[in-house]
Amino acid sequence: MNPFEMVVAIIIVITIGKVLQARYGVTKDRDGNPVGIARPDPAQALEAKQLREEVRALKERVQVLERVITDNENSLRLDHEIEKLRDKNRI
Secondary structure (H helix, E strand, O other), X not given: OOHHHHHHHHHHHHHHHHHHHHXXXXXXXXXXXXXXXXXXXXXXXXXXXXXXXXXXXXXXXXHHHHHHHHOHHHHHHHHHHHHHHHHHHHO
């Protein structure tokens, strides 16, 4: 391998390394030591917040459904109400 090819190979390796660092958000301090992951994108943070809120709302809905299904007294009353509605629709 001649010196020109060696220089090109080194430049390619460094470029690939920099692209990977940028892709995974690795930052460095003043001394060149890796610090960690960079701040997340604001759009991603907003989406994550919205998804957490949606999951919270869905969990609340599941709790309500579980309560309705497992409550025997209310389920009997609910059955009667459903039957009344069915009877009204038949008339």
